[in-house]
Amino acid sequence: MDDTRHDPAHQDDGTPFDHEPSGGWGSLEGIARITGEAKPSAVAIKILGELNKPGGVMCSSCAWAKPAKPSPFEFCENGAKATLWELDRRRVGADFFKARTLTDLRGWHDHDLESAGRLSEPLRYDPAQDTYVATSWEDAFAGIGQELRAMPPAEQVFYASGHAGLEASYLYALFARAMGHQNLPQSSNMCHETTSVNLKTAIGTPVGTCTLEDFDHCDAIFFFGQNTGTNSPRFLHNIKAAVDRGAKVVVFNPVRERGLIEFADPQSPAQMTVASPTKMSEHYFQVKPGGDIAVLAGMMKCVLTAEDTAPGTILDQAFLDQHTTGMDEAMAAIRAADWAEIEAQSGLSRAMIEQAAQVYLKADKVIGIYGMGLTQHVNGWLNLGMLVNLLLLRGNIGKPGAGISPVRGHSNVQGQRTVGIGEKSSHMPADKLRELFGIEAPTTDGMNAVAACEGLLEGRVKAMISLGGNLLRALPDRERMETAWPKLRLTVHVATKLNRSHLVPGEVSYILPCIGRTDRDVQAGGEQVISMEDTFSHIYGSVGGAKPPSAHLRSELAIVAGMAEAALPSNPALRWRDWTANYDLVRDLIAETFPDDFADFNDRLMQPGGFYRGNPARDRVWKTQSGKAQFTTPTTLSALGAAPQGDTGMTLITLRSNDQFNTTIYGFSDRLRGLEGSRMVLMMNRGEIARLDLQEGQTVAVETQCDDGIDRRVEGLSVTAYDLPPGCVAGYYPELNPLVPLGYHEKNSGTPAYKGTPVRIIA
Known part of the structure; x- marks a missing residue:
């Protein structure tokens, strides 16, 4: 096996890089450090x-x-x-704010804000003192209700982070529609909305087709733009098991990530002591940012050539004839693609792409894995379409051991969409809302995250309710957003810990502290269970085990219900207090609203391994416009919306560190990349550093190369040598978010193009 970049004999160039395997003692040391801090x-x-x-x-x-x-x-x-x-022992309440204004706290690092501890009581912003003060739940709900009743529904936005359970999420979606709008952006708008929109077009489902069992039977796994070791480390055990039984792993990623190079199982006494770590990848190719379309085109050319050489032995012609449409046009474009252009756009040689294709051709059952390296591009739709094309050619969707599998980041981001959080009428059936609650749901689509931000900049959005998350920090074009945010009339944050979004309040602003996933949830009807959906469409019950950190906390569901009851006119069908007392009643409503997915919800809630809500494409039922799986014809070989210009132009990709989850910064160690300390770094390879006449450690600024009349710049970045393809630089999310324009996003879904923004470096 090899972990190559541009050739099988790739040699380490001495740039920072952790030579220890992922997992192993390093992961235990990371856990110990957080234990000591929290x-x-x-x-x-x-x-x-x-x-x-x-x-x-x-x-x-x-x-x-x-x-x-x-x-x-x-x-x-x-x-x-x-x-x-x-489970942090530290607490943040009104006393914390008595000696600290929000202006003071804006000078704190994100890590330090969350390190202050768990929020312990409801808080209201006092503009006269520029700080938060204690308030009661009754006053908070009354104030929020008064503000929402006073403004048109079109001016309200209800955001959800992906953390809240299915029960609270369902009521949140119901609350918005009862208010008269579908402005329900969600954290998936920033990451996997490309999947939700474009997979549905191609194969009729907005989610992946695999289940966990498929990894026990696959012959090959192809990874595109997904960093398993940092973003979903438990997945490493399944990959290791597949490799141990002979499955081949091929990776395409601009960054060499340790998790897909080698792994030492922390639960293996042998690998933690004397045994060698598992070599995870057969091939690891460092494709240029935006070059996956070219790679996939090259692989398909190889498949077609193999079929031409041995007709009837390579393609799954029976599957293609019965289940697909559009193949002839798509494959004509693939045959016409020029190898020189494929090599130029991918940054890989023809020989490398042929190596990858040989693995695909020798495998009967193939899984295609991807992450935000495919979704966060202007042409992300084509990234996904091309991966679907490759899998369809040999029938690798809808059979055991095969399929397409996006790896979702947040714990219930997929489930929230399943139970109605989304801006479209199709996300929550209008007939059910009418039948169950007497609500005439809005027929006009609402706003996703990008549309909501555009509305904020234009003065059309007046209220932002956030069910979890750190939205202001997660958004692109952050400096423009932070300037516009205080113009909001109302901001509400349901949260467990303090974060930067809380420090930019609207005219009226509340922080409503909620119990966490780990806390016991005891309501009038007794101890409650919540539920969530995993990346494989399985539903699980979750039971908290810790005493909540304060008697003043309420559950996410109770807070949603409290706001809704205060804001909406009386309706006997909207039983907010009954639903708060007994979450079983909410699950019954979910089952009535979405019977195909949630029949007998309460009876199946605690099923080991979760219960599977099904996926039509897995059964080769294609809920597309044509009734078949749709081939996508490539219109370009690059996923980039704009190429960098001039000698100093580069393509920016943003990354998360090993000490980070979304916008939560646990510390300053990016152990798996060999980087420690400051997050204000700009990574590039040594050849590019020399070409640009820069020095390692030099402080530079980066500007966006998008000609929209807006200057975007991040200063104070330290040049850091790192093993990356030529022509690209990398830095941390969310620190470099100000460089990504709000309007620079995937064309069908609005997902920000965090993995392919053109920038210039200023010494």
């Missing part, structure tokens, strides 16, 4: 022992599956960090 309550060990197991807490980190037969320790470094971070 000093979690004594129940932490018990909760970690039950994490992702039937009857326990479902991890609040990524959306990876929870197996029916879990391992002794069914959590990873990221999951442990998220759990310990939530």
Whole structure:
């Protein structure tokens, strides 16, 4: 096996890079460090022992599956960090703010804000003192209700972060539509909305087709733009098991990520002591940013050539004839694609792409994995379409051991969409809303994240309710957003910890502290269970085990219900208090609203391994316009919306560190990349540093090369040598978000193009 960049004999060029495997002692050291900082309550060990197991807490980190037969320790470094971070002993209430204005706190680092501790009481912004003061739940709900009733529904936006359980999410979606709007942006708008929109067009489903069991039977796994070791480390165990039984792994990613190079299983005494780590990838190719379309075109040319050489032996012609449409036009464009252009756009040689194609051709059952390296591009639609094309050619969608599998980041981001959080009428059936609640749902589509931000800049949005998250920090064009945000009439944050979004209040602003996933949720009807959906469309119940950090906290569901009851006119069908007392009643409503997915919801809630809500494409039922899987004809070989210009022009990709989950910064160690300390770094290869006459450690600024009349710049970045393809630079999200224009996004979904923004470097 080799972990190549541009040739099989790739040699380390001496740039920062952790030569230790992912997992191993490093992951345990990372967990120990967070334990020392957060000093979690004594129940932490018990909760970690039950994490992702039937009857326990479902991890609040990524959306990876929870197996029916879990391992002794069914959590990873990221999951442990998220759990310990939530079980923090420190507290933030009104006393914390007595000596601190928001102006003061805006000078704190994101890490320090969250390190202050768990929010412990409801708070209201006092503009006279520029700080938050204590308020009661009754006054908070009354104030929010008064503000919402006073403004047209079109001016209200209800954002959700992807954390809240299915029950609270369903009521949140219902609340918005009862108010008269569908302005329900969600965190997926910033990451996997490209999937939700474009997979549905291609194969009729907005989610992946694989289940966990497919990894037990696949012959090959192809990764595109997904960093398993940092973003979903429990997945490494499944990859290792597949490699151990002979499956081949091929990776395309501009950055060499340790998780897909080698892995030492922390649960293996041998690998933690004397045995060698598992070599994960057969081939690891560092494709240029935006070059995946060219790679996939080259691989398909190889498949077609093999079929031409041995007709009837390569393509799954019976599957193609029965289940697909558009193949002839798409493959004509593939045959016409020029190898020189493919090499130029991908940054890889023809020989490398042929190596990858040989792995595909020798495998009967293939899984295509992808992450935000495919979705966060202007032409992300074509990235996905081309990957679907490749899989369709040999029938690798809709059979065991094969399929397309986006890896979702947040724990319930997929489930929230399933139960109605979304800007379209199709996300929550109008006939059910009428039948169950007497509500005439709006017929006009609402705003996603980009549209909501455009509305804010234009003065059309007046209220921003945030069910979790750190939206202002996660958005592109952050400096423009932070300037416009205070013009909002109302901002409301449902949260467990303080974050930067809380420091930019509207004219009227509240922080409503909620219990976390790890906390016991006791309501009038007794102890409650919440549920979530994983990346494989399985639904799980989650039971908190810790005493909430304050008696003043309420559950996310109780807070949604409290706001809704205060804002909406009386309607006997909207039983907010009954639903708060007993979440079973909400699950019954979910089952009535979405019977195909949630029949017998309460009876199946605690099923080990979760219950599968199904996926028509997995059964080769294609809910597309044509009734068949749709081939996509390529119109370009680059996913970039704009190429960098001039000698100093480069393509920017943003990254998350090993010490980070979304906008939560646990610390300043990017252990798996060999980087420590400041996050204000700009990574590029040594050849580019020399070409641009820069020095390692030199401080530079970066400007956006988008000609829209707006200057975007981030200063104070330290030039850091790193093994990247020529022509690109990398830096951390969210620090470099100000460089990504709001209007520079995937064309069908509005997903920001964080992985392919043209920039220039200024010495």
